[in-house]
Amino acid sequence: GAGVSQSPSNKVTEKGKDVELRCDPISGHTALYWYRQSLGQGLEFLIYFQGNSAPDKSGLPSDRFSAERTGGSVSTLTIQRTQQEDSAVYLCASSFSRNNEQFFGPGTRLTVL
Amino acid sequence: TQLLEQSPQFLSIQEGENLTVYCNSSSVFSSLQWYRQEPGEGPVLLVTVVTGGEVKKLKRLTFQFGDARKDSSLHITAAQPGDTGLYLCAGHNQAGTALIFGKGTTLSVSS
Numbered sequence: 001g002a003g004v005s006q007s008p009s010n011k012v013t014e015k016g017k018d019v020e021l022r023c024d025p026i027s028g029h030t031a032l033y034w035y036r037q038s039l040g041q042g043l044e045f046l047i048y049f050q051g052n053s054a055p056d057k058s059g060l061p062s063d064r065f066s067a068e069r070t071g072g073s074v075s076t077l078t079i080q081r082t083q084q085e086d087s088a089v090y091l092c093a094s095s096f097s098r099n100n101e102q103f104f105g106p107g108t109r110l111t112v113l
Numbered sequence: 114t115q116l117l118e119q120s121p122q123f124l125s126i127q128e129g130e131n132l133t134v135y136c137n138s139s140s141v142f143s144s145l146q147w148y149r150q151e152p153g154e155g156p157v158l159l160v161t162v163v164t165g166g167e168v169k170k171l172k173r174l175t176f177q178f179g180d181a182r183k184d185s186s187l188h189i190t191a192a193q194p195g196d197t198g199l200y201l202c203a204g205h206n207q208a209g210t211a212l213i214f215g216k217g218t219t220l221s222v223s224s
Contacts (some may be wrong), residue, residue, distance in 0.1 A: 045212065054207065
């Protein structure tokens with residue numbers, strides 16, 4: 001079956017612009033996660049969605065970052081007024097439920113010039 | 114704060130050699146996971162260890178979970194070029210809402 005898909009695969013933007021990153025989780029998976037992977041920092045948790053519950057936003061680094069999940073499926077991560085330090089690979093993962101195996105997408109590589 | 118420390122950060126070896134990667138924490142984890150990531154792809158789960166002292170084998174890979182559930186190791190026997198990649202250990206945060214990852218070990222196996 002189809003895995004987690006993310007788009008775009010690469011995004012180059014100018015400092016100060018807003019960007020939207022999209023994640024399509026595996027069908028039937030109720031849990032969805034966003035992580036950021038950057039050199040020197042490794043993989044860092046950003047946000048977690050579980051069904052219709054309020055998301056765990058504790059990993060978002062600033063109020064420029066936000067995410068939503070519509071209809072319990074597709075999710076969009078938005079970064080406003082991008083900064084050079086936002087350059088990283090943004091990974092999405094989904095799982096059947098909390099604490100189950102997470103399946104990762106290929107990521108979106110964001111470069112902020 | 115739950116942290117996972119991995120060592121070594123980089124490993125470059127010849128085909129046929131053995132190696133061990135370590136994952137350590139001062140916190141107790143209910144389980145630890147090992148992932149492998151290749152360039153341009155997301156991490157893929159290799160194994161989950163749950164019981165203190167547990168040893169799991171996956172072909173030439175042996176995974177161990179410490180008795181106190183604070184550390185784990187990955188041992189590869191007779192490494193092959195196909196083993197090249199980034200190896201990550203991870204454990205769930207206390208809320209169970211996210212994985213905490215070590216910074217990874219980049220392994221390069223040359224023939």
